[in-house]
Amino acid sequence: MILSKEFYDRCCPSYQKIIDELEKKLDNIYKSNDDVPTKEDQIQTAILNFAKNYIIPKEYWQLCVENSSYNDSLKLRTIVKGAYFNLYYNEQWNTFLHIPDDDDRKSGYKYFRMLDYQKNHGCPRIHSPYLHPKATERDISFPHDSLKECFRHFDYHTSKLPSKKLIQRFEEMKVLYSKIKIAEKDVEKWFLLLLQVGDNIFVRDNVENRLGQDLLDAKLWKLYINYLKESGQYQRFLEIFSKYCRLFLDDDEMKEMYKADLNEYGPIILPWNNLFDFEIVKDSDCLNPCIYVMKSFEDDYKKILYEEDKQKKELLDKRLCENFYDTYYVQNFDLPKPLILYILENANHQILRKLFSSCKYFYFKKPIPICYRLTTDLYSQYFDKECLALIFSSNQELYIKNMFITGSVWINREHNIEKTFLSNLIPRLFRCEAKHIILSNQTLLFSELEFLIQHGGVITLDIFSSVIRDKNDEMFAFEELTKYLSNIQYLSLSDLKTNINSANALVNQKFNGELSYFCIRSLFGEPFDIDEFLEFLTVCFLTYF
Template sequence: MFHSKEFYDRCCPPYKKVIDKLDEKLAGMKDQKEVRDTIIEFSRHYLIPKEYWNRCFEHVGQYDENDPHCKIWEKLCRKTAKHAFFHLHYDKEKWSELCLTRNNLPPLDFYLNLYHGKNVKLIDYQHYSLYAGERDIGYPHDNLEDCFSEFEEVASSIPSKKVIKRYEEMKDLYHKIKAAEDNVDEWFKLLLAVEDVDFVKDNVELRLGKDYFDVQLWKLYIGFLKQKGEYKRLIQTYSKYCRFFLDDHEMLKKYKNDMSEYGPMNLLWYNFYEFEVQNGVEEAEEIISVEPEAVLPFDSNICSRFYDTYFLLQLFSLPRPIILYILENANDRVLRQLFSTCKYFFVKKPTPICYRFITGSRTWFNNEMLTLVDSANPNLYLKNTYITGSIVICVSNTSFISSLIPRLSCCEAKYIEIYGQPLSFDELKFLIQHGGVIDLNMRCEMKDANGDYIDVEKIMAFLPNIQGFFMRGIKVNADTGHALSNMKFNAKLSSFGIWETRGKPFDSNEFLKYCIANKAERLFLSFIFDEEFDADFVENFGEILSDYTKSNENVSLTLLHGGVTIYVDDF
């Protein structure tokens, strides 16, 4: 018997009879393929719980020496995932253990998404893509803040106020949904507040898959599908319910009435009810032809006429000194509005706004994103430029960023990633002194005017909103621990790394206080001390942090001294 006794005891008598027959068949089977085929066959007649599908995937996960290119394995993944998903079973973590990706084949969630037609939108987020899009921050889930940071970092233009407002609403709604999990009615109402049909469908079906006996949720869901005109999913849901609750004749009657009104509908079952017999119509796919839009050639004379067609004396509802004061003190959002309103403002304050500045293999613009090759003439692309979003510099020219900074009017980038670019402390301060940096990744050396490495607390003093901090080539001193523990931060720290660390020992316990006070839900700690650093201190420092990581499963530690690994405590 694959299912639990508790599950069996809650089943209706007719369902107990059919599940008993299945268990009798499976009991005498030793061949895993035969077990899987029997379960699949049964799933064509009745809704079956997750325990049977997990048994199916145990066979799918077995390696076949006669299938070196995993063609059979891939086919089984597709077929089994399709059936399991139809039966409301989705367990990515479990399936990842049972079915490891081989020969660069896609993971199982790929096949689920292929069958489902889209990425599922789950409260317990399961799609950790490298770059999150606007879709990933448009509904409530447990990884919302990280997704927003990723989205904000790689966007080609500043996120709109509408997008930010939606994100803030979804972040608040997530906590309400999680708090209401024990109250089905309230939980369902909160799902509706998201105003996303797919979100409701995905999360309700995931919950039903974990508990087929939640009749209240089944009925709420059926009513929702009918109200939203989701008739195909409505009929499918009816058919699943009635193939589990075999003695619910009242629901079967409702199903029959709605089938006559909204059917016929193609279904995956073999054992049709009499009123389902007419259900054999394949739904034609809607083919949408999209013609490419005509692209007009760029008129280069537009730029040359810009300054010739603005009026020097503009008439505004506000007095001239006030409008100029607003212009002079405007942030990037206000400047965008002013520039789009009238070219007079740009002439008075010629400050091009660049949301994302990165280096690449070619030079090009995309919305407010500028990609620049290190061999390009910066005078042609940067002049009094205002950078507001992110900076990513990775080029062989070691003076690249130093030559660009004088061409910037202001930097308010929240995400800064720089490789192999030696910087002075003044240059670093220009990039971070606005205080809004969220992620700082500096894989380069920085020194002050005297050629000395910079104390870490001097840099952290400019980072009240930091969440991810990494610095290569840095100094610590006797006051570092106390200085960090006494600083006030607005955000929680998810990663902290200092490599090639020089200087003098500090108070390890004070540093630990800093970590505890500012730790996010998860915290990565990484330290590489210079080989000349006090070995006794490094050993003691490692012991203190290692004890902390062992008592906190959400903290990881990597500690090296002169290239020798001292501690590695992973999640």
């Protein structure tokens, strides 16, 4: 028998009987004298025919895929969609789903809002700033195991300062993820915590994924069915109820409840071959049962995406500015002029944005362009929101003057940028508070790198392929760099110098213990205390690495 004895014993007698029938069919196929390709087709046909009448466990879908050829993508896609309809999702089959909806990535992968994000999105290098596809706002809108890495990746690639609302959502999801993981063994508490996310798709994906791993979790089935009903997702509610009744065949009480609910919230078109009498739709407009498969949750996706897009397109209320101007005169401030100028002089980039957007007077007094992302491009130079892209031949004097870099700096080696590009640009900057810095094939003085990182808020630093030297053209000491990196999460370095006290100096520096990636191309200099260096690494790295 393909199923474990433990699972089989937990099934109701009626379901055990039909499992016995399926096992008998499969056994006869194995014992037949047919050649292997024919046997494989017969196994697939037996399982797929069975799935037209009942929900079947994941082991049979795995067997079905094992007996499929990856060259027959159409057949394989049919099997995988059938498995997903039976609540079994295998991340290795993701690319074969190809379920059309507005939330589908160009890579062909179906997007799932899973707690186990890294596993289910094929992102083993999620910590890397070079991850493709890029993390988006959607990736940080729900709790998962790579939330912090996704936010760092999104923050690095975004063209503008993330909104306060988005950052608040991210912080809330981090806390909620920890709570959900702690409550995994208590299914009711786990389910209630999922609801706190306020995302129907997230609840659906995670509950159905968990049910697919243990179909006989009747408590979770009932929690999910009640939730769908109470939240008004009636089409999905009736579909899931129909699946429950084709698994727990002896639960007559639930079947009667299903009948009553179908009468109240129906009709619904279902793909089953063994429809109950009360499930048969007599409406002449609903003759094709295939039109409903996968449709209800696609509608959910489109509805939620529409709401998300609507929020993103909120327009500025022009009334915000109506009191700031008085014909041709400069604005009259309620605050004394010396005080408002003091605020302007000492404002951080967030306050400067608000001042500049409220009145042109502030920018006239302090003409400091704010750039969230400074990057390079192979073919064209352009502005996009707060992103400035330059090519190797860009006139820096024209594009860069007293600029304030606040988000990220990326000098890409593939864009034919000369080695002194950034070194020539730095004198034209007012300040740099970039959290993400990737410098490829650049030659800098340590004092120039220090200008970029001395604010202490650097999260990503990759200078692996660059050359950094001090004013004497010598390598700089490791501890001279790390004293500015208390918040570092991704660190990739080139050649460094050490001395006998380097490890001790590192141990005594402050780190927030959030480092997820660390690489040094080479170390030169005097030997240092290995035990102290290991202590430094223990302090820096996250506990789960």
